[in-house]
Amino acid sequence: MENRDSFLQKIEKSKSINFAAKAVREFLIENNSYSDYFFIDNNLPVFDSKKIKIAFLSSYTPNLIETPLRVNLFKNKIKGDINFSGFSNIEQELFDDESTLNEFDPEFIIVSLSLEDLFPDFIYRFSHLNSKEIEKEFDGIIKRLVKIIELNSSKNRKTIICDFGYPTVLDNVLYHSNKSSGQIEQINELNKRIKLLRQKYADFSSFHFNYLQNKIGIESSFDSKLWYTSKIPFSKKFLIEFSNELSLHIANLLSSKKKCLVLDLDGTLWGGILGEDGINNILIGHDYPGNIYRDMQLLLKRFIYQGILLCACSKNNLEEVKQVFEQHPDMILGFNDFAASRINWKNKHENIRSIAEELNIGLNSFVFIDDSYFEINAINNLLPEVETIHLSGDELQKLETVKNIHWFYSIDLTEEDKIKTNLYRNDKKREESKTEFNSIEDYYRFLEMKLEIKSSDEYSINRISQLTQKTNQFNLTTRRYSISEIKKNHESTESLIFYLRLKDRFGDNGIIGTVIINITEESWKIDTLLLSCRILGRTVETALISHVINEARKQGAKSVIGEYIKSARNQQTESFYENHGFKQKGNCWYFDTENSIDNPEWIEILTKEN
Template sequence: MNIYFLGNYTQELIAKEFEVITKKETPDINVFVSGYNQYKQEIINKESLLYSLKPEIIILSLDLFTLLDDLIYTESKMDSRIDRIIDRIEENIKLFIILSDNLSGSQIFIDNFFFFRPATMATLEYNSSNSYLEAEEISNLKLTELARKLHNVKIIDTKSLIKQFGINNLFDERMHYIAKSHWSLNGIKQLSKLYIRYINAYKGKRKKCLILDLDNTLWGGIIGEDGIENIQLSNDGIGKAFYDFQREIYKLYKRGILLVLNSKNSKDIALNAIDNHPYMILRSKHFICSKINWNNKAQNLEEIAQEINIGMDSFVFLDDSPFERELISTRFPEVYVPELPEDPSEYPNFIRKLEVFDFLDITKDDLHRNEMYIENKKREYLKTSINNIEDFYYSLKMIASIGRVTDFDIPRISQMTQKTNQFNLTTKRYTMTEIKNFQIAENYDVYVLNLTDKFGDNGIVGTAIVKKESKKTVIDSFILSCRVIGRTAETALLNYIIREAIKSGKRKISGEFIETKKNSPCNNFYKSHNFKQIRKNYWVANLETYKVKDIPWIKINGTN
């Protein structure tokens, strides 16, 4: 993966620190830094290294003092200074549009604008028509407006570091004068961390599920002893802290983070409080799964992981008891077990500062994830109540829409290749840029499967990348979301690929099964679809004699 730093000051030390931290998790990363203050040339010149590399990620950072140096100290007509500053910003914003256009498959991050020194006009700041800080604010408004319009541009809130760490801690005037970079050693560290946080959000590296305790976590006090009237949960006093804490968690729920209860309590008493307390924000319907009992919490967690079918490394465990936290982190080291603050007034900030649920975009799928899981539970229930599996399939009233990938699907398809482990025949991970390249390549097709059933829209649940050789179609990747495993949707997708292959005169179709620790759910895929194994893990079917597996219970909509 290539990452390119562009800017108007010396970014080498930042890039170096960034590379050292990132290499630990992503060894195949290459970091490039544009020449000092060369960002304009790099963006305008179509022959620049930037364009020949087509990096997956670009980090663009402009220092306002350097950008506006001549205007800040100019002696000319005072009242036009702010307009000239804004003009300068707009010239740069035009460059950002060119960059976004020329590298439409890359993700571009731009640092928001700030002055790294205290207000330069002292008490006149904001009280004169030439306020720098006003210029800073206007610049940021224009930048934000721009980013919303460009699909591949996101803003990094670098300015927020100042609030968090302070000017003296982040910047070093000596560096500004001798190295043309204003960041201090600590500033470099914090900025690199911030960049990595945004890149992780872009890559979808985040936790999926938050496991919560009840007593002294979602409310103050112990429900079994204090009773529903006496627990701390209200709209003033310390009870408000728990209320705000729940509101913060509800925000995560709305973004698609799954919520689970794991609490030692009598179920009826706890549920009564959850569903009837006037200030409870999180009701039973918000929890995808609840374990309210007197069992060992590790055992509960094991059952939770099985029920919702996600890996241990996708969980965050929140509990006020150091004993329970210790138990979980010892038993399941992959689970993230942060220390809840001692004082509940810090609880809401604690959630705001958790860096494991970062998003850059909220996709339609994220918004509906919780509903989709609940619909899935209903389907499971239906499955156990119907004896014949085909009757079950018919009862779902499934409709599959299959077609070629559109620009709109690219983030989701890349996300599927990166994150799906179970039904993934080759487990090849692809970035958005790579998917985009497959989409435009003549000899590749990327197919997308969308599945609707009587419980709702499952969203994009399958994808396949195929390479078209002269007489043969080769399946490069074939992925099905775990939400729809066991419903024959994979057959719908394969049949579609086969029909397309036959239509374009191919004689054979082949594919590989690359075994991993996690992909056993699909180890029988080729065999069960009448492919022949010609060498280890390499499967072929002859299209002239291929017997299509019929799945009359799924209605197929071809979308192109």
């Protein structure tokens, strides 16, 4: 039992927001009364990390969410500064330069409106309305939202719009549940139109208010007393869940998502201990409690399709473990589903570190799940950048924990994400065949690499933005760009974006790099040059810079200018320009396009445009 004193001690000891956030998370597992949120809020430590300003625009009183939201944001390592603008004067708040909202100047604006306020006839006179009238009102609502999004975008603010919930009382439930255009269907239609805005407005995202309200229950989400006495339409339970989900949404927009989930085996993927109970007695199957572990495996496996790498890390004998995955008829996960595995008797922190090296991704992209508190605690202390999930309690509780894993939420998924485990598995094959060659050059030739270098197009914009957001190691300038910024560059005549796709005999690596160039009459200046860590060590960077110089010459530029901005993670690119014959002048590196750089003979360049 985590009591208040030990929580306060942990908070006092914590040197970083990472550790303090974990302490808050752990405390809340066992202490989540309403006043506990205030207790935590009163004791949140002050680190000098940046505060994120968040404003609410709503047609009701949302202020009660402040404390739970601040606590939940902190749980996600965000220091939130939350502001509420008076309700029902949304446009005035937005357009008046001297309004509280504009004085506050938030980075995020959460828009939460209710149909009761926007379109009361829809709730109280529905049967009286015809479809044309409804459509006209809905058009008006969407136009209003678009205006809000556009205005926020112009001020570099991100807009989060809550979709619409269902009314607590339906107009005439029997009649309308037999019509395809009843209240429920109409609200779904309106919500669909909100979601469609995402295709056009990259600074906008939609929040799943409707789903959340249904998950909790429409009636349990509403509190008549709070509504009629204070114009607060939410129950305590809804407020807490709403703040939690909103903080995850914001965290997702702010930071790169986790890429890898490391799984323990005994007590996590099946019940019992393989080494002691034997393959025939571990709990996994169609009866209780084995059916719960089976469902947990189904839930975990779905992350693979979202581009998350699953890894296994267990203190066990490899042969026995392989036997379970290959022979046990009720297993959902196969040994091949793991991008990497460490089945041995070493400490888990060493194993996770070595998985990170093998996959070439940073430890802060890792999430670790185990039923042993000893292992969880060890990772929390030894690898604080790794997020941990403790599977405590009985099977039913474990299932709840697995259902609620939120670390892999992401607003956009690219095609690459959907096949990522395959990509890494092909990498493994490549690694394995490396050892059969006398020289690395022989190996490069064997790979039959084909590098496609193309100008950006509509299909690649998302992925290019994602690469700028996520690439840390081979990234010369580490400039992060949103989808809308990439789009702007893509459309501008003063800049040029190339993206790279690498294929080899093991498969297609997808889009693995990008170059953003600012064009002037005399020169090409490389604003961004990055490669995904997956394909490093294959001389792709040389092929790329050689191509950029050839293109610059073709288009009349006299020189190519490069720049290196040091970050905590990009040391390996420090001498990239120097190694390729660029000359340093001040902060920049220059290359005269009368010269050229040889393309590595083992990489074939394909430049044909679509």
